[in-house]
Amino acid sequence: MKLSKNFVKDYVDIDVDIKTLAEDMTRVGNEYDSASKLLNATKLVIGEVKECEMHPDSDHLHVCKVDIGSEVLNIVCGAPNVRKGLKVIVALDGAVLPEKTIKRGIIRGQESNGMLCSMLELGLEHKYADEVDKTGIHELPLDAPIGEDPIAYMGMDDEVVDFELTANRGDLLSILGMAYELGAIYDKNVKEIDLSHKENSENINNSFKVEVNTDNCSIFLARKVKNIKIGDSPAYIKNRLIASGIRPINNVVDISNYVMLETGQPLHFYDADTLKGKIEVRMAKQGEKLFTLDGKERTLSEEDIVISDGERAIGLAGVMGGLDTEITDKTKNVLIESAIFDGVKIRKTSKEILRSEASSRFEKGLDPNRTYMALERAAKLLEEYADGEVVEGVAKFDKSDLQNREIEISFKNINDVLGMVISKKDVLDVFRRLKFEVYIDGKKSEFKEQEKDLEKIEKITVSVPRRRGDISIKEDLIEEVGRIYGVDNIVGKLPEMPMKAGSFDKVTRGIRNKMVDLGLNETLSYILVNDKEAKYFTKDDTELVSLLDPMTEERNTLRHSILPSLLKIYEYNKARSNKDVAIFEIGKAFYKKQEEYGETNKIAALMTGDFYLGVDNKKQVDFYILKGIVEELLDYLGYGNRYSFVIKEDKLPDEVHPGQAALISVNNDIVGLLGRVHPVLEKEPVYVFEIDLDKLLDKKVGKMKYKEISKFPSVKKDLAVVVDKNITSEEIATIIKKAGGSSLSRIEVFDVYTGKGIEENKKSIAYSLTFEKMDRTLTDEEINESIEKIVEMLNKKHGATLRK
Amino acid sequence: MEEKINEISKLKEEALSEVNAATNAKELDEVRVKYLGKKGELTSILRSMGSLAPEERPVIGGKVNEARDEIDSNIKLGEEKFAKEELARKLKEETIDITLPSTKVKRGSKHPLNRIIEEVEDLFVSMGYDVVTGPELETDEYCFERLNLPKGHPARDMQDSFYITSEYLLRTQTSAVQARTMMANEEKSPIRVICPGKTYRRDDDATHSHQFSQVEGLVIDKNISLADLKGTLEVFVRKMLGENLELRFRPSYFPFTEPSYEVDVSCFKCGGKGCNLCKQTGWIEVLGSGMVHPNVLKMNGYDPDKYTGFAFGTGLDRLAMFKYGITDIRLLYQNDVRFLNQFDRLDR
Secondary structure, three states: OEEEHHHHOOOEOOOOOHHHHHHHHHHOOOEEEEEEEOOOOOOEEEEEEEEEEEOOOOOOOEEEEEEOOOOEEEEEEOOOOOOOOOEEEEEEOOOEOOOOEOOOEEEOOEEEOEEEOOHHHHOOOHHHOOHHHHHOOOOEOOOOOOOOOHHHHOOOOOEEEEEEOOOOOHHHOOHHHHHHHHHHHHOOOEOOOOOOOOOOOOEHHHOOEEEEOOOOEEEEEEEEEEOOOOOOOOHHHHHHHHHOOOOOOOHHHHHHHHHHHHHOOOEEEEEHHHOOOEEEEEEOOOOOEEEEOOOOEEEOOOOOEEEEOOOOEEEEOOOEEEOOOOOOOOOOOEEEEEEEEOHHHHHHHHHHOOOOHHHHHHHHOOOHHHHHHHHHHHHHHHHHHOOOEEOEOOEEEEOOOOOOEEEEEEHHHHHHHHOOOOOHHHHHHHHHHOOOEEEEOOEEOOOOOOHHHHOOOOEEEEEEOOOOOOOOOHHHHHHHHHHHHOOOOOOOOOOOOOOOOOEOOHHHHHHHHHHHHOOOEEOOOOOEEOHHHHOOOOOOOOEOEEOOOOOOHHHOEEOOOOHHHHHHHHHHHHHOOOOOEEEEEEEEEEEEEOOEEEEEEEEEEEEEOEEEOOEOOEEEOOHHHHHHHHHHHHHHOOOOOOEEEEOOHHHOOOOEEEEEEEEEEEOOEEEEEEEEEOOOOOOOOEEEEEEEHHHHHOOOOOOOOOOOOOOOOOEEEEEEEEEEOOOOHHHHHHHHHHHHOOOEEEEEEEEEEOOOOOOOOEEEEEEEEEEOOOOOOOOHHHHHHHHHHHHHHHHHHHOOEEOO | OHHHHHHHHHHHHHHHHHHHHOOOHHHHHHHHHHHHOOOOHHHHHHHHHHHOOOOHHHHHHHHHHHHHHHHHHHHHHHHHHHHHHHHHHHHHHOOOOOOOOOOOEOOOEOOHHHHHHHHHHHHHHOOOOEEOOOOOEEEHHHHOHHHOOOOOOHHHHHOOOOEOOOOEEEOOOOOHHHHHHHHHOOOOOOEEEEEEEEEEOOOOOOOOOOEEEEEEEEEEEOOOOHHHHHHHHHHHHHHHHOOOOOEEEEEEEEOOEEEEEEEEEEOOOOOOOOOOOOOOOOEEEEEEEEEEOHHHHHHOOOOOOOOEEEEEEEEHHHHHHHHHOOOOOOHHHHOOHHHHHHHOOOOO
């Protein structure tokens, strides 16, 4: 809402500079975007072109002698319309215009001591300028006083604040509402609006009927004004419309906009001669057609409120009028509509067709008292500025609530909620400034009470005018007290609540810490990806979740895996020559299953390039480093000995290398996957894992307990066996574990070898085995016996032989 | 006898001068062998005591031992000196160039937004708050309706949403968790929670990201007032951004609180004098807050005549940007490892 200071001064007597006004409004909750003069130009003066000759060295420039009262200036001007006798706006040497500063100078050998201006050069927006100003310099009336300030002369010495209002303050979308708000801030009265006009003796109700056949219109008023003359609006109306951001059209259209700005009530004017003696408000029929005044044919639905002439739709209520009934240059008789339509319905229709000054006011709610006020105000202005003849009476439908809202509130309640001590007198004073009536013991207060008169009073009743539709409960009144009295003096304290221990998600924090300790960087990425990537790394029976109305195709689907996001991050880094990437992310992934939507907490990681393994040990990332990270994490979370890596090709997604990937199984339940990204997707070796944290963490683990350490020395034995290449290390380890018995406490692989000395299709695996007992030192015989048993079983199960 | 005594003192003088002249431990040892060894010169005097008169023996014996002790202690002193010199030499030999590059032990880093979340969590947990979370794929009911924002409410425009269906959407605000927390509390007992998390709005420009993070706070009890809100936010803002900061409450409007306030904090860059960060106002808007709207209490099972509460919410992206001096929000989501690596530092 753009507030013209000149406009609002009609209703409240304020005298503060525009910045102060804007800041004071901000303090009571009304933020602003900008506060400045309507036209930002200095050192301007009205002049008269006394002589105007063609420039000797130019085919379009003129050399003028311009009388500015105190002297006659030589000025070179390029405008096609400059001519002798014209009254012009002269920007003097040193004048600062929005886009340039004027300096005395020589133009092609001719002295020029200023500039003749168009309105555009003074900062008037292009859409408000007329054709003369768009192509040349502004032409002032011939009686404009030489030597005076042209902006003041034109009545455009206005200042404007562009407010960004909160959604509840629909009342501030009017000059009157602003006047009340400023009146409360500066403790000023609000002046009455002039609604006086004459009426002729033909009653509208004899020839015109209003019928409302929907609950979505609470009040509909119509008045007729005859014999109007279409013409220009007076300058002050035009200037105020411009200051408010509305383009002047002609006196009649301008009046409807002007009154909307003043009262907040949108009006619609019909050419009365195009109507059939009746207006009906109803819901549109499904598929009903209407040509709106922008010339487009609209197909309506049962959700749209329409105005009809009894036969067909002639306008979309509150949103846009119809083409057939609009005001034209030939219009003689006007029907003024002043009505309130349901905000939710208007919002829906206007979202599809046009959000306008009018529709946004309906959406935020209106005061039916203003519906009457606006009707009379428009009639008055049509009489005054369009020579109209107001027809007697109002055709109306009204089931609106015009009454004030009465709210009871206790002084204690106010102080309890605000947490401060405001005297009873100060509370009353806030309501006086807001022009709310207050009843004490059922008697209307004259606001003369002193604190001692109020000693025994605990509660008051506040009568809130309908214009403040945002106030309906006592908490709203408390807010008003806080707003106008100010809450700067509140002394902050902490809530007095019983002490207790707070809690947070230790597990996620632990996982994050562990991954960071392992050397990975945490990332945070967008969950919205494109529908192609969203399918990556998923192989289950769920569907993807996509947006109804995405902003871009690149982000139209919710990720089902975090890995596509990590791949994007990898690509981003690769493009910036960051070769070593080791990243992880904990976040949500989304799915749809049998019409149900759900989300899963997951952890995913991606590793490529070199990775630091402890101290000064840099190694190119491979499958085993990744596997080590997964194992470290699972061990950390207490799943040691309960996980395995399973190869089930049909369960692996297509995006992983089929020979370098596995599923992660905990308690024989698949919780995730790890492996190399398929070379078709990423040429370089990139390794990833992802674990469904909800599924994993659902598996209970016991409390961490200390395990006794043997007091007796342990014994290490190395064992190298030769087996078929396709036998996995895990298969061998399982046998070793079984054969080694309880005294075998550790099995480590320290070498895998193929090549010279080993038959083809065979490999050698070397293990370091640790034996120990809790109660005694093992003898050599016992250990040798174990080794023999292990070798025997390996031979039996896997045909393994000892490596010579 | 006199002769013997002279001989002893002569030997002693000779020995001491040799000790003095010794330049290393080995030479000292040679002196020891020469005079004090089994075949040493002083030792041999003792050996020849048999040829002395019995009354002379103790006198000569005493003299010899005196001389031995003196020589021995001098040798020891010399040895100590040489040992010290040897150690100093060795240390010098072992001196390295400490300016050579270090051996790296690389650790990962937490994402700056999660660092902020952890810091906020720790602060509020220390005041007895519980950290709660809720779904990001939320229902219209919890995201809006239970927060006093019925369908068609104009304030919904403030938060243009990503809908999945007419009922499901990506949550636009962590406030959705407020309703969930109140509903989940079956005894309708006092509440003290914060809920950090991701939120989504149809908004993408230099200062907005369609995905961002918020933290929400909710306290419900009997007799909770705006003063409690102010005090709590003072602790929050001062711990996160700086101890000497002041707060300013500016009336505003949120459908789920009444009264509602935007909270400005005195500019932590210029101290309130006015600078480009605070656009010359001296204040920076950091939070939205207010007293829980009675409709919200009622809709979620709390009796507004008995209970009051406050709620606040703030954008963590901006907080992270302020705290770490990040000027472009996109850096937070690009995840350049050169950016991420910088966050492996304790922020004291």
